[in-house]
Amino acid sequence: MKQTIEFRNRPKIIGSYSIVGPKEGQGPFGEYFDYVMKDDSFGEKTYELAERKMFEHAITGAIEKAGLNTGDINLMLAGDLLNQIISSSYTARDMNIPYLGLFGACSTMAETLAVGATLVNGKHFRNVICATGSHFSTAERQFRFPLELGNQRVPTSQWTVTAAGASVLSLEGEGPEITMATFGKVVDFGIVDVNNMGAAMAPSAASVIHTHFEDTGRKPTDYDLIVTGDLGKLGAEILVDLLEDKGIKLGPSYSDCGHSYFTRNQDTMCGASGCGVSASVLNSYIVKKLNKGEYKRVLFVPTGALMSTTASQQGESIPGVSHAIVIEAGGRK
Amino acid sequence: MKQTIEFRNRPKIIGSYSIVGPKEGQGPFGEYFDYVMKDDSFGEKTYELAERKMFEHAITGAIEKAGLNTGDINLMLAGDLLNQIISSSYTARDMNIPYLGLFGACSTMAETLAVGATLVNGKHFRNVICATGSHFSTAERQFRFPLELGNQRVPTSQWTVTAAGASVLSLEGEGPEITMATFGKVVDFGIVDVNNMGAAMAPSAASVIHTHFEDTGRKPTDYDLIVTGDLGKLGAEILVDLLEDKGIKLGPSYSDCGHSYFTRNQDTMCGASGCGVSASVLNSYIVKKLNKGEYKRVLFVPTGALMSTTASQQGESIPGVSHAIVIEAGGRK
Numbered sequence: 001m002k003q004t005i006e007f008r009n010r011p012k013i014i015g016s017y018s019i020v021g022p023k024e025g026q027g028p029f030g031e032y033f034d035y036v037m038k039d040d041s042f043g044e045k046t047y048e049l050a051e052r053k054m055f056e057h058a059i060t061g062a063i064e065k066a067g068l069n070t071g072d073i074n075l076m077l078a079g080d081l082l083n084q085i086i087s088s089s090y091t092a093r094d095m096n097i098p099y100l101g102l103f104g105a106c107s108t109m110a111e112t113l114a115v116g117a118t119l120v121n122g123k124h125f126r127n128v129i130c131a132t133g134s135h136f137s138t139a140e141r142q143f144r145f146p147l148e149l150g151n152q153r154v155p156t157s158q159w160t161v162t163a164a165g166a167s168v169l170s171l172e173g174e175g176p177e178i179t180m181a182t183f184g185k186v187v188d189f190g191i192v193d194v195n196n197m198g199a200a201m202a203p204s205a206a207s208v209i210h211t212h213f214e215d216t217g218r219k220p221t222d223y224d225l226i227v228t229g230d231l232g233k234l235g236a237e238i239l240v241d242l243l244e245d246k247g248i249k250l251g252p253s254y255s256d257c258g259h260s261y262f263t264r265n266q267d268t269m270c271g272a273s274g275c276g277v278s279a280s281v282l283n284s285y286i287v288k289k290l291n292k293g294e295y296k297r298v299l300f301v302p303t304g305a306l307m308s309t310t311a312s313q314q315g316e317s318i319p320g321v322s323h324a325i326v327i328e329a330g331g332r333k
Numbered sequence: 334m335k336q337t338i339e340f341r342n343r344p345k346i347i348g349s350y351s352i353v354g355p356k357e358g359q360g361p362f363g364e365y366f367d368y369v370m371k372d373d374s375f376g377e378k379t380y381e382l383a384e385r386k387m388f389e390h391a392i393t394g395a396i397e398k399a400g401l402n403t404g405d406i407n408l409m410l411a412g413d414l415l416n417q418i419i420s421s422s423y424t425a426r427d428m429n430i431p432y433l434g435l436f437g438a439c440s441t442m443a444e445t446l447a448v449g450a451t452l453v454n455g456k457h458f459r460n461v462i463c464a465t466g467s468h469f470s471t472a473e474r475q476f477r478f479p480l481e482l483g484n485q486r487v488p489t490s491q492w493t494v495t496a497a498g499a500s501v502l503s504l505e506g507e508g509p510e511i512t513m514a515t516f517g518k519v520v521d522f523g524i525v526d527v528n529n530m531g532a533a534m535a536p537s538a539a540s541v542i543h544t545h546f547e548d549t550g551r552k553p554t555d556y557d558l559i560v561t562g563d564l565g566k567l568g569a570e571i572l573v574d575l576l577e578d579k580g581i582k583l584g585p586s587y588s589d590c591g592h593s594y595f596t597r598n599q600d601t602m603c604g605a606s607g608c609g610v611s612a613s614v615l616n617s618y619i620v621k622k623l624n625k626g627e628y629k630r631v632l633f634v635p636t637g638a639l640m641s642t643t644a645s646q647q648g649e650s651i652p653g654v655s656h657a658i659v660i661e662a663g664g665r666k
Contacts, residue, residue, distance in 0.1 A: 003407070003431045005457035046647055074336070075516055083416040084641040085436050086649075093519035093652045098336045100444060100516065101436040101654075103418050111433060115448055122455045124338035142643075183408055183433065186426035308417040310475075314379055319426045321434075 003208075004182040004215035011120040012330060014127075014173035015066025016283035017058050021136065021162030024272075024280070027262045032284035033163075034061055040137060040162050048086065051135035054164040055080070055091040059131050062166035062283070066127070066173065070095060073168070074125035077112040079103050079132055081139050081160075081275055088131070097129070106201075106230050107184070107304030108132040109279040110323035113167065114181035117325075120169045133164025134274030143307060144194060156196040158232045158258060159268035163276030165283035176290035176298075180326035182215060184208035186306065188319035194307060197273050197318075198235020198258075201303040204320035205231060206242035209301060212324045213248060220251050224295040227286070229278035229302035229322070230258030232270035257281040278302040290329045300325045336541075337515040337548035344453040345663060347460075347506035348399025349616035350391050354469065354495030357605075357613070360595045365617035366496075367394055373470060373495050381419065384468035387497040388413070388424040392464050395499035395616070399460070399506065403428060406501070407458035410445040412436050412465055414472050414493075414608055421464070430462070438637030439534075439563050440517070441465040442612040443656035446500065446633075447514035450658075453502045466497025467607030476640055477527060489529040491565045491591060492601035496609030498616035509623035509631075513659035515548060517541035519639065521652035527640060530606050530651075531568020531591075534636040537653035538564060539575035542634060545657045546581060553584050557628040560619070562611035562635035562655070563591030565603035590614040611635040623662045633658045 018033045025036030035057065042050040055078070063070055076095070078088035079102040092099035104111040112130035119125050137147055139160040145151045169178065187204040205228050213219060220226060231239055236256040243250055261272035261281070282300060289295045303322040312318070351366045358369030368390065375383040388411070396403055409428070411421035412435040425432035437444040445463035452458050470480055472493040478484045502511065520537040538561050546552060553559060564572055569589040576583055594605035594614070615633060622628045636655040645651070 005452070048643060048647060079436065082641075083643060084438070084639060086639070086641045086644045089519055089639045089652065089654070090644070090649070092654075093521050096518060098516040098518050099654060100448070103412065103434040103436045105417070115433070115451075118448075118451055118455060118457065119338070122451060124451065183431040185429060185431050186422055188426050306417060306419070306422045308415075308419045310381060310416060311419050311423070314381060316423070319422065321422070321425075321432060 002215045003211050004180055006180050007117050007121040007178055009121045009171055010177040010179055011117045011169045011171060012173055012175040012177050013167045013287055014170045014175045015062040015168035016287045017061030017065055018165045018280040018284040019054050019058050020280055024161050024163050027266060028260060029281060029285050032288060033280060047135055047137035051087045051138050052090050054133055055087050055131060056094060058164040058166040059129055062129060062168050066168040068127060073097050073127050073129050075100060075128045077102060077116045077128060077130050079108040081134050082142060104321055105304030105306050106273060106275045107302040107322050108275045109282060110302040110325050113178060113325050114323055116169045117178040120171060127168055127170045129166055129168050131166035132275040132279045134160055134276040136160045136162045139274060153269055154195045155269055156234055157269045158197055158271050158273035160274040161272045161276045163280035165279030167283055175330055176287055177328045177330055178325060179328050182208055182212040182324040184322045186319045186321045188317055190317045192317050194312060197305045198232040198270055199238055200305045200318040201320035202231055202235045202238035202242060204322040205239050205301055205303045208322045208324050209243060210246050210248060220253060223253055223297050223299045226250055226254045226299040228256045230273040231256045231303055232258045232273060234270050290327060293329050296329050298327045300327055335548045336544050337513055339513050340450050340454040340511055342454045342504055343510040343512055344450045344502045344504060345506055345508040345510050346500045346620055347503045347508045348395040348501035349620045350394030350398055351498045351613040351617040352387050352391050353613055357494050357496050360599060361593060362614060362618050365621060366613060380468055380470035384420045384471050385423050387466055388420050388464060389427060391497040391499040392428060392462055395462060395501050399501040401460060406430050406460050406462050408461045410435060410449045410461060410463045412441040414467050415475060437654055438639050439606060439608045440635045440637030440655050441608045442615060443635040443658050446511060446658050447656055449502045450511040453504060460501055460503045462499055462501050464499035465608040465612045467493055467609040469493045469495045472607060486602055487528045488602055489567055490602045491530055491604050491606035493607040494605045494609045496613040498612030500616055508663055509620055510661050510663055511658060512661050515541055515545040515657040517655045519652045519654045521650055523650045525650050527645060530638045531565040531603055532571055533638045533651040534653035535564055535568045535571035535575060537655040538572050538634055538636045541655045541657050542576060543579050543581060553586060556586055556630050556632045559583055559587045559632045561589045563606040564589045564636055565591045567603050623660060626662050629662050631660045633660055
């Protein structure tokens, strides 16, 4: 049964914005981000409030870059890593935009784009905004240890980024076009180590990419870029292996946002993780390359680890979920 | 700007199923539910596992009542109250269905129906399943106090139900038709009491119902039933007042699932709350009445309190979000 849907009306990303923390700004994508915060607290008294302010900043920025006002946006689709996705919900309250909350852990950027594109493609709404993000200090203390503990980081660990990104979708205006979405399954290979997210997510990425090629009859060379979300170094290697076992060679067009997010000397072990990774790379580097025509067609595959302290404490393993979105340079109908 | 969308192809609820705990089964809707558990643990060693088993039971039941197999379902749209919506995600893993996780607290049944109906209406997918639920013992200990503490319940409190419901949507088959959805805003009147959910949610319900009537030009008498999710006694009274202030008299067709869910002697103060309330009442009582033609047109408005312990501990108030779904008896095109 097909998991891939087509958007015949080709909803466009008519505005996009990325905001990151100082460490993230020093990485290889630094020059592409719209805004680099001077410090992670962003002038707020809690990191949760800083994360929320980042969301508002990203959303406002994307709307402005689309040449629109907040009142022109029909619906906000957003999610984040915090319990009850409070960054998204409180931002929706403060911005007074009708709201759908989504939770797909770090696959959330794909989820918001898939649902948003469906609504715009069906001409139900004119303009929707899709947003997600993460903050190192809120995620670490919720999912792992108190920051003050100063735990040593293990070789398989990844650095949860402080970053957010937002995209305005519309049928009117100019920008990269969303032409397909492949909805992924929840896949679990029995990983129980909360410091090995790459291994927990790679099987779901392999599943959805394999399904995407089966559903569409396409192959990796049909894409200028196949990019996963935040598998990191180890997870990306596992993905390549898993797909080779299924007869798919990803080849040189494959990369992972998390693996490329920091330089080697930034000391982040396997790389970056968090909703903000794929959200900020999409809404800066990838959209800019598509707008310039340097990429014609991209397979964007944010990857989520459905990690929960409650489930882990009750002995569960950590499943992953990933969704794949096809984004093409504008004007190629 | 309109917040209401129309589904011209009229996706149908071709299968629906409800499962509840023993206390819930003794309430006024008892005879309508498909399955009443003998005890809340459902044979599992943790309440979280019991909640997950309820989800699987509801989903399997709805698919069976639609005359389909699990393999016929293209997508599962689900959410719940637990952090990282683990009941939904682990059920999606175990059932091996492509999955979108949603979070709208107790408004989730509306969210899943709205997104699911959009996908089916657009002929992107043939059959999707929408599900949500809640469990008294998992929700109480996550959001309020340890169960062992035996806290006294205050007069404004509501009883989180142990219940789940699922609906299969399709363009093929017979059943009530989903014809519109009005997407709500996050509304906050400054409630900080975690034992007064009705007051926290009522303003968002008033907002979306008011918008629905404005967008569509309809009035309360155009509906045989206008039913909110889990406002409870106090919340429902506040809603009626808020709408009267806006010139809308809901009249005798209005009721609230949470207010009607238990009898007076079941000692639940203001009534029932939780995602399971509207999910189980829709997928039993309401669908059955629509199928019999006793209702022609229903406005179904699940209500969510976006409560978070982190946000509350940091001094935030509790905002609400509600969405409205129009469901009509089948065969009335």
